Structures are given as C-alpha cells and as structure tokens.
Amino acid sequence: MYRFVSVLVAILVMATIIWQNQPETIAASPQTGTQAQEKKKTEENSKETKVDKQETKRETSYNELNRFESWVILQKGTERAGTGKLEHNKKKGSYICRRCNAVLYKSDHKFDSNCGWPAFDDEIKGAVRRQRDKDGYRTEILCANCDGHLGHVFLGERMTEKNTRHCVNSVCMKFIPEGEKLPAKIILETAAEKKRRLREEAKMKQEAEKSKEKAEADKKD
Numbered sequence: 001m002y003r004f005v006s007v008l009v010a011i012l013v014m015a016t017i018i019w020q021n022q023p024e025t026i027a028a029s030p031q032t033g034t035q036a037q038e039k040k041k042t043e044e045n046s047k048e049t050k051v052d053k054q055e056t057k058r059e060t061s062y063n064e065l066n067r068f069e070s071w072v073i074l075q076k077g078t079e080r081a082g083t084g085k086l087e088h089n090k091k092k093g094s095y096i097c098r099r100c101n102a103v104l105y106k107s108d109h110k111f112d113s114n115c116g117w118p119a120f121d122d123e124i125k126g127a128v129r130r131q132r133d134k135d136g137y138r139t140e141i142l143c144a145n146c147d148g149h150l151g152h153v154f155l156g157e158r159m160t161e162k163n164t165r166h167c168v169n170s171v172c173m174k175f176i177p178e179g180e181k182l183p184a185k186i187i188l189e190t191a192a193e194k195k196r197r198l199r200e201e202a203k204m205k206q207e208a209e210k211s212k213e214k215a216e217a218d219k220k221d
C-alpha cells in the first residue's frame with residue numbers, strides 16, 4: 001500500500017511539473033522559431049559577405065599578363081571556342097579577374113551553355129561593366145575594377161531562368177576553389193598618389209647618394 005501511494009505521489013509530482021512547464025514551452029516555441037529564422041538569415045548574410053568581402057591592396061600596377069592574356073584582356077581578343085580551361089569546370093568557388101583579382105562570378109552563376117566558353121547567368125553585384133560593342137550589336141563585358149575585357153553578354157536566349165548569358169574567355173579569369181583564400185583585389189594608385197610616391201622615391205635616392213658620398217669622404221679623412 002505504501003509503495004502504491006508513493007508511486008501515485010511521484011506521478012502527481014511529475015504531472016504537476018509537466019503542467020507547470022507547459023505554458024512556458026508553448027510560449028518559448030514561437031520565439032525559438034524566430035531565433036532559428038534570424039540565425040539562418042545571419043548565416044545567409046555572412047555567406048554573401050564572405051564572397052563580397054575581399055581584401056584590397058593599393059598597387060602601382062596590375063598582375064603581369066603573358067602575351068596571349070594581354071591580347072584577350074587588353075586588346076579585346078577572343079580565345080578559340082572550346083580551348084579555355086574553365087569552360088567545363090564544375091567545382092565550387094569564385095571566378096576572379098586575372099588582371100586585378102576582383103571577384104566576378106560565383107560557381108552558382110555558372111551553367112552549361114555548350115557554346116565553347118564558360119557561361120554565367122549572373123555576376124557579383126557591381127563587378128562587371130557593360131558597354132556597346134564596336135560592332136554596334138553585341139554588349140561587351142569588362143571588369144568594373146580594371147576595365148579588362150571579359151567577353152560579351154547575351155540576353156533573351158532562354159537558357160536559364162535569369163535569361164542572361166555572360167560568355168567569358170577562360171583566360172580572363174582565375175578560379176579560386178571554395179575555402180581557399182581570395183587574393184586581395186588590386187586597386188591602382190591615383191595620379192596624386194603616384195606623384196607623391198615618385199617624389200618620395202626621388203628624395204630617398206638623393207639622400208642615399210648623399211650619405212654614400214659622406215661615407216666615402218669620411219673614409220678619405
């Protein structure tokens with residue numbers, strides 16, 4: 001009998017605890033939902049910033065280009081269809097400008113167009129500049145940071161939902177796999193900065209010469 005009563009009491013105590021906690025649980029669940037949503041939002045945002053956030057460095061010149069790269073990027077040449085290294089690249093990562101390292105496209109933007117060059121249906125916001133081609137029909141795309149030629153953009157072909165195809169020369173880009181650190185985007189020094197740098201370099205050279213002369217004179221003494 002005693003055992004029966006203690007079991008009953010235990011059940012009653014448990015029931016009370018559950019009953020007392022219930023309203024809190026109900027009240028807490030919508031909050032948890034919102035928190036989960038907030039967390040997801042933050043994660044999504046940070047994912048975007050991770051791609052968009054790229055270190056920059058001031059330089060006196062962009063990356064060096066070989067002859068073929070120069071021809072395509074600076075003289076608006078086109079690599080032969082099907083010869084580029086990145087056309088069939090399916091890896092996750094970022095496509096950066098060969099000349100200045102600016103991130104241009106993400107692997108999520110890439111699709112198979114079977115046209116002979118890498119194709120993207122979207123770009124990193126603000127990274128690609130458009131201008132009417134010399135032929136008057138096509139739209140040329142250029143790196144917004146260094147003005148290097150990338151290729152052409154075509155609209156209305158209905159290849160993807162975004163209805164846009166950036167047709168880009170492989171040689172104009174470098175692929176950085178996901179998880180690998182992006183090189184810093186090169187920002188060229190301004191004309192004023194260049195003037196100041198040259199002035200300082202000249203001054204330093206002068207001072208070096210002066211101290212060399214002084215050292216030689218001291219040696220003679």
Ligand SMILES: [Zn+2]
Binds near residue numbers: 146
């Ligand atoms: Zn560039």
